[in-house]
Amino acid sequence: MTAVAVVLMRDLFAVVMLTGIYSLLSASFFVVFDAVDVAFTEAAVGAGISTLLMLSTLTLTGRYAKESTQKPWLALAIVTVTGALLIYGTLDMPTIGSASAPIHQHVAPRYLNDSMQEIAVPNVVTSVLASYRGYDTLGESFVIFTAGIGVLALLMVLQRRRASDVDAHGPMHQHLILRIVAKILIPLILLFALYVQFHGDYGPGGGFQAGVIFAAAIILYSMLFGLSAARQTISQPLIFALSAVGVLLYGGVGVACMLLGGNYLDYDALAEDPVAGQHLGILLVELGVGITVASVMIIIFFTFNGRSLSERGRRR
Amino acid sequence: MIAHLPILQVVIPLLAAPLCMVVRIPRLAWTIALLASSGAFAISLLLLQTVLETGTVSYLLGGWPSPWGIEYRIDQLNAYVLLLVTSLGTIVLFSAPTSLGQELPADRHPLFCTAYLLCLAGLLGVTATGDVFNLFVFLELSSLSSYTLIALGSDRRALTAAYRYLIMGTIGATFILIGIGLMYMTTGTLNMYDLAQRLPEMSQPRTLLTAFAFFVTGVCLKLALFPLHQWLPNAYAHAPSVVTAFLAATATKVAIYVLVRFVYSIFGTEFSFSTMPLQTIFLIAALLGIFICSVSAIYQSNVKHIFAYSSVAQIGYMILAFSFGTATGLIAMLLHLFNHALMKGALFLAVGAVIYRVGSSQLQDFSGMGRHMPWTMAAIVAAGLSLIGVPLSVGFVSKWYLVVAALEQDMWPIAVLVLLGSLLAIAYVWRLVEVAYYQQADNAHVDVQEAPISLLIPIWTLVAANVYFGIDTRLTVGVSEMATRALFGAGP
Amino acid sequence: MNVLGLYNYWVVMVLMMLGFYIVISQGNLIKKIIGLSIFQASVFILYISMAKVAGGTAPILDESISTYSNPLPHVLILTAIVVGVATTALGLALVVRIRESYGTIEEDEIQAQDEEA
Numbered sequence: 016m017t018a019v020a021v022v023l024m025r026d027l028f029a030v031v032m033l034t035g036i037y038s039l040l041s042a043s044f045f046v047v048f049d050a051v052d053v054a055f056t057e058a059a060v061g062a063g064i065s066t067l068l069m070l071s072t073l074t075l076t077g078r079y080a081k082e083s084t085q086k087p088w089l090a091l092a093i094v095t096v097t098g099a100l101l102i103y104g105t106l107d108m109p110t111i112g113s114a115s116a117p118i119h120q121h122v123a124p125r126y127l128n129d130s131m132q133e134i135a136v137p138n139v140v141t142s143v144l145a146s147y148r149g150y151d152t153l154g155e156s157f158v159i160f161t162a163g164i165g166v167l168a169l170l171m172v173l174q175r176r177r178a179s180d181v182d183a184h185g186p187m188h189q190h191l192i193l194r195i196v197a198k199i200l201i202p203l204i205l206l207f208a209l210y211v212q213f214h215g216d217y218g219p220g221g222g223f224q225a226g227v228i229f230a231a232a233i234i235l236y237s238m239l240f241g242l243s244a245a246r247q248t249i250s251q252p253l254i255f256a257l258s259a260v261g262v263l264l265y266g267g268v269g270v271a272c273m274l275l276g277g278n279y280l281d282y283d284a285l286a287e288d289p290v291a292g293q294h295l296g297i298l299l300v301e302l303g304v305g306i307t308v309a310s311v312m313i314i315i316f317f318t319f320n321g322r323s324l325s326e327r328g329r330r331r
Numbered sequence: 332m333i334a335h336l337p338i339l340q341v342v343i344p345l346l347a348a349p350l351c352m353v354v355r356i357p358r359l360a361w362t363i364a365l366l367a368s369s370g371a372f373a374i375s376l377l378l379l380q381t382v383l384e385t386g387t388v389s390y391l392l393g394g395w396p397s398p399w400g401i402e403y404r405i406d407q408l409n410a411y412v413l414l415l416v417t418s419l420g421t422i423v424l425f426s427a428p429t430s431l432g433q434e435l436p437a438d439r440h441p442l443f444c445t446a447y448l449l450c451l452a453g454l455l456g457v458t459a460t461g462d463v464f465n466l467f468v469f470l471e472l473s474s475l476s477s478y479t480l481i482a483l484g485s486d487r488r489a490l491t492a493a494y495r496y497l498i499m500g501t502i503g504a505t506f507i508l509i510g511i512g513l514m515y516m517t518t519g520t521l522n523m524y525d526l527a528q529r530l531p532e533m534s535q536p537r538t539l540l541t542a543f544a545f546f547v548t549g550v551c552l553k554l555a556l557f558p559l560h561q562w563l564p565n566a567y568a569h570a571p572s573v574v575t576a577f578l579a580a581t582a583t584k585v586a587i588y589v590l591v592r593f594v595y596s597i598f599g600t601e602f603s604f605s606t607m608p609l610q611t612i613f614l615i616a617a618l619l620g621i622f623i624c625s626v627s628a629i630y631q632s633n634v635k636h637i638f639a640y641s642s643v644a645q646i647g648y649m650i651l652a653f654s655f656g657t658a659t660g661l662i663a664m665l666l667h668l669f670n671h672a673l674m675k676g677a678l679f680l681a682v683g684a685v686i687y688r689v690g691s692s693q694l695q696d697f698s699g700m701g702r703h704m705p706w707t708m709a710a711i712v713a714a715g716l717s718l719i720g721v722p723l724s725v726g727f728v729s730k731w732y733l734v735v736a737a738l739e740q741d742m743w744p745i746a747v748l749v750l751l752g753s754l755l756a757i758a759y760v761w762r763l764v765e766v767a768y769y770q771q772a773d774n775a776h777v778d779v780q781e782a783p784i785s786l787l788i789p790i791w792t793l794v795a796a797n798v799y800f801g802i803d804t805r806l807t808v809g810v811s812e813m814a815t816r817a818l819f820g821a822g823p
Numbered sequence: 824m825n826v827l828g829l830y831n832y833w834v835v836m837v838l839m840m841l842g843f844y845i846v847i848s849q850g851n852l853i854k855k856i857i858g859l860s861i862f863q864a865s866v867f868i869l870y871i872s873m874a875k876v877a878g879g880t881a882p883i884l885d886e887s888i889s890t891y892s893n894p895l896p897h898v899l900i901l902t903a904i905v906v907g908v909a910t911t912a913l914g915l916a917l918v919v920r921i922r923e924s925y926g927t928i929e930e931d932e933i934q935a936q937d938e939e940a
Contacts, residue, residue: 027853034857041864049881049892050871053900060908061864072853072915076922090848098840104513104541105832118873121519121529122398123893131884139882139894140901148898150392150401154456154468155902157345161449161472162909164352165479166916168442223905259349266346269338279338281394308905315912322919464899471906475913482917487924491933494852494917501859501910502846508866508903509839515896516873 027073035066052140052221059227064312067234071319134293141221145297149280152300153265156307160262163311167255170318197239204232212305213298222301226308233309234316251317254310261307268299336381337390337403337459340374340413341469343367345452348445357440361428364444368424368451372417379410379810389461397461398522404461408665408814412458412588415669419580419676420451426789427573430683433690434485434571443483447577450476454585461523463511466589467504470553473585474500477578481570492565499562503552510546513538527597543598547590547609554586556613556650557620560643567639568692572683575635579642580676584668587649591661594653595818604656613654618748620647625755629762634682635692637759638675641718644752645671651745652733658815659739663732665811670717670725673800677714677793681707684782684790697763699772703779708767710790715760717797720753724801728808831872839865850930852921856914863907870896870903 038061045054109116126143134142144152212225269280277284282296347367351360382388382405390403405413424447428440435443453473460466478500482493515521517538518529530539548559555563563583567575594603604610621644628640645667652664682692684707689696701708717724730749737746772779781787800807842865845858874896882894922928925936 027851030854030857034860037861038864041868044868045871048871048875050874050897050900051881051883053867053871053897053904056901056904057864057867060904061860065860065908065911068912068915069853069857072919075919076853076928090844093847094840094844097843098836100541100544101509101836101839102833104538105836106537109516113877116516116873117519118516118896119519119876119893122521123519123895125399126894127882127884127891137884139884139891140897143894143898144901146393147395147400148464151465151468151898151902154465154472155905157348157449157452158468158472158475158906158909160349161446161475161479162912164442164445164449165475165482165913168439168446168479169482169913169916169920171439223901256353259353262349263346266342269342270346273335273338278390278394279335279342279392283394315916319916319919464902468902468906471910475909478913478917482920487921488937490917490921490924491937494914494921497910497914497917498846498855498859501914502843502862504906505859505863505866508863509869512866512870512873512896521895 028070031066031069031073034069035062038062038065052138052224055224056227059224059231063231064227068315068319071316075319075322133290134297135290136294136297141297141301142293144221145300146280146282146293149296149300152304153262153269153280156262156265156304159311160258160307163258163314166315166318170322194239197235201232201236204228204235208232208309212301222304223308225301226305227312229305229309230312230316233313237317237320254313254317258307258310258314261303261305261310263303264306265300265303268296268303272296333377333381335390336374336378337388337405338392340371340378340417341452341455341459343370343374344448344455348448348452351441351444351448355441357428357437360441360444361424364427364448365421365424367448368417368421371451371455372414372421375410375413375417378405379414382407382410383810383813398520398525401465402461402522402524403459404524405459406814407810407817408591409458409588411665411669411810411814412585413455415584415672416451416454416458416581419672420454420577422789422792423573423577423580423676423680426680426683426786429783429785430573430680430687431571433687435483439483443480446476446479446483447574449473450480450577450582454581457585458588462521463514463523463526464521467508467511470507470589471504473582474504474553477574477582480574480578481566483574484569484571486569488565489569492562492569496562496566499552499559503549506545506549506552508549510542510544510549513542513545517542523592523597527599530598530602543602546593550586550590550593554583554590555643555646557616557624557643557647560620560624560646563643564636564639567642567679568633568635572679572686575639576676576679576683579639579679580672583642583646584672587646587653587664587668591653591664591818595661600656600819610654610656613650614745617647617651617654618745620644621651621748621752622755625752625759628759629755631759632694633692634685634694634697634763635679637694637763638678638682641756641759642671642675644756645675645718648729648733648749648752651749652736655736655740655742657736657739658819659732659736661815661818662808662811663729663736665814666732666807667729669807669811670729670797670800673725673793673796674714674717677710677790677797678718680786680790680793681710681714684786685711687786688779688782689776694763694766696773696776698766698770699776700779701764701768703772703776704781706787707782707790710787710794711767712760712764713794714797715763717801719756719760722801723798725797725807726801728801728804832869835865835869835872838868841865852918852928852930853915856911856918859914860907860911863903867900867903867907870900 038057042054042058126139130139130142134146136142208225208229272281272284273279275284282293283289285292285295344367347363351363354360387406392401450473453469456469457466478493478497482490518526520526552559624640624644628637631637649664649667652660685700686692717726720726720730733749734746839862842858842862846855849855874893876890876892880891882891918928925933
């Protein structure tokens with residue numbers, strides 16, 4: 016399988032590509048196993064964003080890994096013991112797909128049976144994600160926000176000199192056809208992102224996936240028209256502010272619920288009719304997630320590439 | 332509003348974090364951060380009071396009944412840990428602007444405050460939650476922000492230390508995730524209380540055993556139990572001083588809390604200590620940790636390294652007390668959890684103050700500081716005495732309970748070993764004292780002044796706490812005893 | 824006990840351990856991070872596997888369908904994927920900084936430089 020090749024290869028570029036393929040394969044596995052939302056995310060994140068990030072890193076660090084000189088025996092021993100323990104643990108597991116397994120008996124049925132009356136959103140994953148376990152998702156959007164903060168704190172370049180001195184055009188500026196195609200494509204991608212954002216109630220999708228797609232459109236734009244052009248279109252302080260606005264919107268919905276007399280994130284309190292309140296709440300928090308994810312992804316990408324530009328500028 | 336205390340505890344620092352980032356003015360960001368963390372401190376006091384008066388408090392997030400929604404569940408044990416985390420977090424943050432002044436360019440201070448608050452909120456979230464997956468999410472929140480905080484150190488070795496911590500920490504987190512997955516698979520629930528009810532009825536011992544093993548290993552990575560501690564010394568040594576003080580006082584403590592919660596409240600003592608050889612493993616790892624790391628501490632040339640190794644050794648004491656599996660052992664451990672946070676908070680802040688003036692953490696550069704910085708060095712000596720376990724300090728109280736717990740089990744060799752460990756602590760504290768008081772300052776450092784008052788106040792607050800809680804043990808011992816009684820009562 | 828029914832879990836475990844092996848055995852900092860993401864992605868597969876119900880479909884409610892797979896693990900994994908990518912981004916940012924200040928991303932060379940200092 017692909018994973019084996021990853022161990023053996025020394026060309027990091029190929030390794031990254033293989034990892035992307037691994038992600039895509041697992042995404043298709045998720046589809047087979049009915050997890051369409053997860054598949055969507057894994058494809059966008061594992062195969063898309065992670066690969067892109069790793070490639071950005073490679074341009075900064077160089078492509079080839081050294082031959083590993085460490086003795087792998089200790090590592091091998093640890094892995095074997097852990098793996099054996101895992102296999103031992105599987106011996107008691109219910110077989111895959113058996114409906115009588117405890118996992119399908121205790122908590123899950125309520126989501127499937129009652130969520131239609133309580134929340135009236137056909138996509139159960141969305142209702143569990145945004146309402147039943149909405150607090151986890153709040154934590155999740157803060158985790159991605161933290162990653163944005165971390166990348167900024169580590170890589171932010173003090174912009175004394177204007178970046179445009181170094182890079183007038185994107186790496187693919189010369190391809191006229193690409194640029195024309197992209198000009199048509201980017202608005203479509205943005206539209207698609209909006210569709211995914213607001214259609215998460217009925218089909219797979221939601222704030223997170225939409226945010227990633229939205230960010231992808233912007234990143235594509237910056238690849239074709241240059242980072243400085245992209246930065247002119249979307250100013251950096253604006254994105255910083257937006258990433259905070261996203262998480263604050265999510266957290267704020269929770270506080271609003273509290274002020275209106277419910278518990279934290281109890282959307283029932285948002286409107287007269289609990290179901291309408293749930294709808295409003297889910298819509299708002301998904302929007303918050305979308306805004307945060309998109310802006311953090313853009314921040315991360317811009318910071319990585321801004322770094323490589325200033326590096327190049329310094330070397331000249 | 333009282334009913335909403337459990338969630339406000341976490342959400343106030345959580346929501347203040349993005350605000351800090353938006354304002355972008357260092358002073359203002361710090362003020363917001365300080366307000367938020369003092370707010371959290373006030374809430375934790377109120378919460379502890381409420382819990383002591385009315386018993387366990389439960390808060391249903393989103394209004395969904397557990398186990399369908401996520402529940403916050405505060406009992407004596409986590410109210411105690413919440414108080415510890417918020418108080419230390421606030422006191423340490425107080426000294427941040429001065430101490431960071433030299434280590435970090437001013438334009439990154441708002442980012443620092445954001446990451447600090449996120450880390451604080453993450454730790455509080457881990458402590459307050461009653462849901463295992465929510466615990467994972469907030470654990471990662473606190474871990475990611477602490478990687479960032481460590482990487483902000485001025486030395487380039489801070490980067491490699493943070494990277495190594497990231498790799499080890501993420502392995503730990505993934506192990507925890509596997510453990511949670513297997514637990515969910517056997518029981519079908521994620522709520523801790525519900526898990527505790529359902530686990531004894533489950534008929535899949537092998538899966539459960541694997542779940543337990545993975546979870547405990549993951550947590551031990553996070554709490555730096557010997558020999559899984561390799562990430563800790565460098566991370567503590569090269570992080571900015573404020574961060575070292577904060578993480579040393581809180582992060583590992585919260586991981587230990589998670590261990591107690593799972594072993595006692597969820598799996599129950601019977602499963603943890605009879606079915607699993609946990610007792611023996613922990614006993615051996617703890618003793619090895621105490622001795623190897625205390626000896627390593629003696630041979631370090633960097634003061635932050637000395638106390639970082641000492642931290643691993645002290646974690647050894649806590650796990651040792653834990654491994655007895657008795658009520659007295661648990662009380663000793665909870666006491667040491669709190670007391671060690673006070674000592675190491677004071678020590679690392681004071682060491683940070685010397686670094687602030689001298690610009691280096693090498694032992695040699697501390698020479699003569701006993702005369703140049705009398706208040707700071709006196710604080711180090713006082714906290715060091717507490718670390719050794721001298722009477723009238725908190726260190727004595729926890730060592731006392733530890734020895735009593737060992738003797739109760741007729742394990743007198745262990746009691747002797749604990750006292751031997753204290754001798755090693757004398758050795759490494761003495762090295763610092765000797766250099767600081769009996770050697771002349773280097774020529775480069777002859778005009779070093781006493782640390783600024785904004786650093787001395789938090790340091791001496793913590794030193795005073797070291798003495799106060801060493802004499803008046805009503806709060807710490809009282810709450811530890813109550814929490815222990817509740818844990819042993821709740822066990823199956 | 825149906826051995827065939829567990830076959831899928833075993834494949835997942837092997838993948839997991841491959842990822843784990845990459846993390847602890849490789850000296851290249853980027854490869855370690857790649858190993859981590861493979862390790863995590865395999866854990867995701869484990870969760871999704873346990874959510875499957877034979878004959879069920881994706882948990883999007885519809886009048887005409889009666890069996891669904893369990894939605895809860897899907898939700899958990901959505902969260903975990905995000906946590907994973909956040910970790911990857913932060914790790915890579917660290918790698919970039921390490922490369923800038925050490926000039927290498929091989930663990931042993933970095934260690935050698937630190938010992939000189």
